[in-house]
Structures are given as structure tokens and as C-alpha cells.
Amino acid sequence: DVKVTQSSRYLVKRTGEKVFLECVQDMDHENMFWYRQDPGLGLRLIYFSYDVKMKEKGDIPEGYSVSREKKERFSLILESASTNQTSMYLCASRVQGISNQPQHFGDGTRLSIL
Amino acid sequence: AQTVTQSQPEMSVQEAETVTLSCTYDTSESDYYLFWYKQPPSRQMILVIRQEAYKQQNATENRFSVNFQKAAKSFSLKISDSQLGDAAMYFCAYRSRRGGGADGLTFGKGTHLIIQP
Numbered sequence A: 001d002v003k004v005t006q007s008s009r010y011l012v013k014r015t016g017e018k019v020f021l022e023c024v025q026d027m028d029h030e031n032m033f034w035y036r037q038d039p040g041l042g043l044r045l046i047y048f049s050y051d052v053k054m055k056e057k058g059d060i061p062e063g064y065s066v067s068r069e070k071k072e073r074f075s076l077i078l079e080s081a082s083t084n085q086t087s088m089y090l091c092a093s094r095v096q097g098i099s100n101q102p103q104h105f106g107d108g109t110r111l112s113i114l
Numbered sequence B: 001a002q003t004v005t006q007s008q009p010e011m012s013v014q015e016a017e018t019v020t021l022s023c024t025y026d027t028s029e030s031d032y033y034l035f036w037y038k039q040p041p042s043r044q045m046i047l048v049i050r051q052e053a054y055k056q057q058n059a060t061e062n063r064f065s066v067n068f069q070k071a072a073k074s075f076s077l078k079i080s081d082s083q084l085g086d087a088a089m090y091f092c093a094y095r096s097r098r099g100g101g102a103d104g105l106t107f108g109k110g111t112h113l114i115i116q117p
Helices: none
Strands: A004-006 A010-013 A019-025 A031-038 A042-051 A054-057 A064-070 A073-078 A087-094 A109-113 B003-005 B010-014 B019-021 B024-026 B032-039 B046-052 B064-069 B074-079 B088-096 B111-116
Touching: A004 A087, A010 A019, A019 A031, A019 A087, A019 A109, A031 A064, A031 A073, A042 A064, A042 A073, A042 B088, A054 A064, A073 A087, B003 B088, B010 B019, B019 B111, B024 B074, B032 B064, B032 B074, B046 B064, B046 B074, B074 B088
Parallel strands: A010 A109, B010 B111
Antiparallel strands: A004 A019, A019 A073, A031 A042, A031 A087, A042 A054, A064 A073, A087 A109, B003 B024, B019 B074, B032 B046, B032 B088, B064 B074, B088 B111
16 A cells, blocks of 8 residues: 655644655655645645656645655745645655556645744 | 536435535546545545546446536536445545646545434
8 A cells, every 4th residue: 555654743833934844655656746725625736746856836836845855755845934824734646657546645734833 | 727616515414325425627628537535534535436537437436436427527426325434525636637737636625524323
């Protein structure tokens, strides 16, 4: 089974802090994703990576950046956290090239910015 | 851009009965994938069922089946013999087959399914 692990289940940070959310997958997947989940809005794609050091903006990239230095790890960075970034963050991965394969998700990080 | 609409914020069903969750989507593409994911209180997103747009046959997975109407851009999920463990948020999702940045999923807002014992 694919395992996608997010380093923190809950995280509390202060406004203006630089925040790192970490995600690791163990199935050698090329594609990795960061989503944000808010009540009544569903999940929205923040950033996507299809290879080491490669990234693409999703639907809501403002205020976020990402880093993928190793294939198995994809980090989401809040450069200067703000209260409107309080949310649930979900990481996912997927194999590239086999197009009908689904994304596999981590358990999510509930981030609170005070 | 694609959009996915789930018009039922909440549904309730008696245990052992059948329930149908609605999903419609808007796209100009002809080839794509559709998914239903389940998210229980544990927060783990679990794939329930998937459908390739080029397949006319509706997908089934045990008690879960879909009614895929491509022309109507409709993708409903039917859960038969509902069980208490089916209680969760259910998300409908779309993925383009074009690849690249289009590989991300577009989700609906979700339907909260309640199972009454």
C-alpha cells in the first residue's frame, strides 16, 4: 500500500512566522500535490510537482511556495503566515504515466495561525 | 477551467437502505477521469470508485456504483445497503487526461453523509 506521511497532524503558529509542512511518500511516485481543505469549499490545489525541483502553480498559490529536493519529499512553505491560512492541508502523490491511477493522500495537517 | 458541483451539502439515510449522492461537472474536454473519495472523521481521504470518461460502462465496487451520464456531465454515486462505517464526507473529483499541470484534481465541495441506525 502507498504510504503518504505528513509530519504533523496539528500545528499552531503565529502570524508572520515562516511555516514548513512536510510530506513524504514511499512509493517512488513522480507526482506530488498540496491541497488546502476548507469547510464548504472542498479541496483546492495549491501546488503540484512532477519531478525533483520541478513545480507548477495550482489554483490558489498566493502566499505559498514549495520545495522538492528529493523525489520522496514535498514541502509546503508559508513564507509569512497569516490568519487566513488557517486550514487543513493535505498532501497527495501519484504515479506518473499510468493515467488511470488515483492520487493517494496523507492524513492531513490542521494548521492554526494565531 | 473545470468545475465540479455537489448540490447536496448533507444527506441522511437509514442503515441498510440505498442512497445516491449527486455530482455534476463542467468541462470542454472529451477525455478525463472522475473519482469519488470518502473522508471519514479520521481525515484519511479514501478512494471509493473511479470512472474513465471513454468507458460507457458504469464502474462498480462492491456496494458502491456510479451512474455516469457523459452527455449530461453527471456522475452520481449510489451506496447500497448503507452501513454505519459509510458515514463520512464524500467528494466528487475530476482529473483531465492531458497531464502536466492538469494532473491535479478539481473537487466538489463535498456531501456529508449521515447513517441513521
